Amino acid sequence: MMESVEKQTKRPHVVIVGAGFGGLACAQALGKSEIDVTVIDRRNHNLFQPLLYQVATAALSPADISEPIRRTLGRYPNIKVVMGEVTTVDQSRRTVGLKDGVSIPYDRLVLATGSDYNYFGHEDWQKHAPGLKSIHEARQIRHSLLLAFEKAERSEDEAEKRRLLTSVIIGGGPTGVEMAGAISELGRFMIARDFRSLRPDQLQVLLIEAGPRILASFPESLSQYAVDYLTRIGVDIRLNTPVEDVTPDGVAVGGALIPASCMVWGAGVKASPAAAWLGVPPGPGGRLQVASDLSVEGKSEIYALGDTALSTGEDGKPLPALAQVAKQQGTFLGKALKVNLLRGEPVPTFRFHNRGNTAVIGRNAAVFDFGSWQLKGRLAWLLWAIVHVYLLVNFEKRLLVSIQWIWRYATRQRGARIIDENAVAVDRPAADGQISN
Amino acid sequence: MMESVEKQTKRPHVVIVGAGFGGLACAQALGKSEIDVTVIDRRNHNLFQPLLYQVATAALSPADISEPIRRTLGRYPNIKVVMGEVTTVDQSRRTVGLKDGVSIPYDRLVLATGSDYNYFGHEDWQKHAPGLKSIHEARQIRHSLLLAFEKAERSEDEAEKRRLLTSVIIGGGPTGVEMAGAISELGRFMIARDFRSLRPDQLQVLLIEAGPRILASFPESLSQYAVDYLTRIGVDIRLNTPVEDVTPDGVAVGGALIPASCMVWGAGVKASPAAAWLGVPPGPGGRLQVASDLSVEGKSEIYALGDTALSTGEDGKPLPALAQVAKQQGTFLGKALKVNLLRGEPVPTFRFHNRGNTAVIGRNAAVFDFGSWQLKGRLAWLLWAIVHVYLLVNFEKRLLVSIQWIWRYATRQRGARIIDENAVAVDRPAADGQISN
Secondary structure: OOOOOOOOOOOOEEEEEOOOHHHHHHHHHOOOOOOEEEEEEOOOEEEOHHHHHHHHOOOOOHHHHEEEHHHHHOOOOOEEEEEOOEEEEEOOOOEEEEOOOOEEEOOEEEEOOOEEEOOOOOHHHHHOOOOOOOHHHHHHHHHHHHHHHHHHHHOOOHHHHHHHOEEEEEOOOHHHHHHHHHHHHHHHHHHHHHOOOOOHHHOEEEEEOOOOOOOOOOOHHHHHHHHHHHHHOOEEEEOOOOEEEEEOOEEEEOOEEEEOOEEEEOOOEEEOOHHHHHOOOOOHHHOEEEOOOOEEOOOOOEEEOHHHEEOEOOOOOEOOOOHHHHHHHHHHHHHHHHHHHHHOOOOOOOOOOOOOEEEEEEOOEEEEEOOOOEEEEHHHHHHHHHHHHHHOOOHHHHHHHHHHHHHHHHHOOOOOOOOOHHHHOOOOHHHOOOOOO | OOOOOOOOOOOOEEEEEOOOHHHHHHHHHHOOOOOEEEEEEOOOEEEOHHHHHHHHOOOOOHHHHEEEHHHHHOOOOOEEEEEOOEEEEEOOOOEEEEOOOOEEEOOEEEEOOOEEEOOOOOHHHHHOOOOOOOHHHHHHHHHHHHHHHHHHHHOOOHHHHHHHOEEEEEOOOHHHHHHHHHHHHHHHHHHHHHOOOOOHHHOEEEEEOOOOOOOOOOOHHHHHHHHHHHHHOOEEEEOOOOEEEEEOOEEEEOOEEEEOOEEEEOOOEEEOOHHHHHOOOOOHHHOEEEOOOOEEOOOOOEEEOHHHEEOEOOOOOEOOOOHHHHHHHHHHHHHHHHHHHHHOOOOOOOOOOOOOEEEEEEOOEEEEEOOOOEEEEHHHHHHHHHHHHHHOOOHHHHHHHHHHHHHHHHHOOOOOOOOOHHHHOOOOHHHOOOOOO
16 A cells, blocks of 8 residues: 655664565565564574475475575675564554564564464364474474384284374375375385385375365366376375364274374464454454555555465455465565665555466376466476475575485485484483484 | 304394494394394484584484484395384393383394493483483584574673573583584674674683593594694683583583583493393493403303493403494404304404594594594594595485585585474474464
8 A cells, every 4th residue: 555755764674574485585575775674483494395295204304495594684784583483563563572572663564474274173183183384293293104114013913003004194285185195105115115014005094185176276187187196106085074083093084083193184274373463353264364565454564475464366366375475475575665665655566476386296296287277297296396496495405405306216215214212212312322322 | 252053943033232333234244144133223213423413513414314224224134123122131031121011032132232421420410411322412402502592692681692602512522522613613603694683702612521631532632733723713621620510501610600501411421221131240331341252241142342342452451432343343243143153153353443533623623543643634624524424324315415515614504503393482382383384
């Protein structure tokens, strides 16, 4: 919306909450300008979430897909990074309040706080079936997966062995599909190569979707391709199957419990509590309704972008919660705020340029939807790999990760198959070093 | 000692406890033979400990220096890997008892259970000043180090800021020296590049040694070189300074508390509880006295090697607790047991071939002691780097790690500067994904 030129002696100050794709892009666009920028994040690193499932399945290390925020923004003298947790926003005094009591003043506030999985009121399910949003959760999943194989190798009890070798992925979106494919391929390969008393056919991977099809955000034909491919690599897909309960021992559907050891939640997305901070009613999925210039409805100094914002595309439909949307919005808003704050020009209307929606299904299978045309199979996988390696923010990582991929693609090896000692010997982590140095 | 040929219908069975350098080398030497081998370890991975300090200082990821034991031994059909914790040895029934009640029979038992740091009766100090023996501990240290910088950046209280920027390393052995050098270099570089409100001269790194010199296992001249180099890069070395107490707020020496945020324990080495399993009196450092054929004194079917064993070299002095000793003993014993069990020949006398003792001090400084001659400085660092890259058990890692080193050496960047969310928001780890995706 329109802004009048602000006469102020001090440099204008933009506060960005969240250093994900959107927040970082916004900060970088404001870099090396006459505007002071403060980036607040609970983490010290920016996480390349599209590849987080590879950490959960031991293909990559956390550091391969993480970048210290300070390193990314270190080259911009006008940007300050604060590691902290936002708990309040005082709109009258124009300050952001942190958990530890510190409050930071702003002239413009950009909310790029991302989203979390939606347990639809069953938050207690999260500890048994973590989502895939953080390194911590990816490690949890990796541990439960690898540890289950070790236990199964030693178990004499057939039923228990079956439970240990069963993984249940809840939600047939891109993350669920990626996890199901990766676990099935990793599991069968590991068993065949490294475990003496297990058989690949004992591995069970279930993909449970409440709706009528998986990859619902993609065209029907691509969903069908995913179903065919996953079924071929041994994933058991259950459609129209709402989850009734998640326990330490498994997942309940259709009144029966499916005994499982590794459970992953990939269903539904819920925006961060940003709406609560502003005291405005959240839109669908808890997202903040924003105007065409990404300002929060009725707030002239507060903007929201990425998964936090509910903005509509030219077709009038809400934009999807994708990294490319957040990134484009961040860059757009950063540039616009620079002009707006320094020259008083209004923030124009944001236009999303669709770069294509993609999901990887297996070792050389992926799908791409460019709207007007689609791509699937090995070629789509190659394109997916190229795009994602390219997107990795940091040159070193881009180089290393691509080498790891090429190597692993050839050898099918997994480099990060570590079970942390604290996960193994929870009772006495201090003694970890004792056996085997 | 002499062994008579054992007439037995079934294949002989060797049980190896611990898959460190010694245990793995022994197993590999027994690979693809007519002998059944079971390798028991509490971890699923073999850890390349000489580089663990680089994980603690965010230069490498855990996976870079870890190798799944199953992958290393997967190619040997006669070797079985069991992930479990040994708690007892029944010498009359010739079985090893695991924590979960399972017992595994053996014809020959090889104890390669390694060592742990010695807190000399102050085990409660460990939670404040962890040693550097496991990935879990390396992560702990990395967290406390990186988190302290983030807190210091935001702290207004000068005293608190000083405490947060103070690291104390206890023990002037190779690990202590490596950590002190790495923390000092990493800290000053990070502060100068990434932190707006900190000055490199605010960083304090103390290396505390109870004895009269650091690197006591090296010749005087190399110790002196280490002192000079460390002092030049800003490490404050305190000799003849026994630690009196370790608290959450710092380390007490000479009756006064040195306020510190990051404390690392690298003093003294204590062998695993193997001696207790056998009910024999442990030798110095809790090590098992072994004969020239590495059999435990008075036990004809039980062998010990590496840090677990106290074996004397040709000079009559006990062999040092070094990876190369464990490795050589493992290979020697594996080959010898093969001949012994299949052809009844006795296990000969083990002879150690000194490949040189080394310690890295900083970013292009290391020391080498080959007994007859020494090497120090940049050339020693290069040799050290080459040797260690070469030693990394797995080709992929060897390749990747060398690339990372070359790259980081040129850019001084740190790839693994991650603070896990569970370390940051210990109070509500479930909500990690919320702020910034």
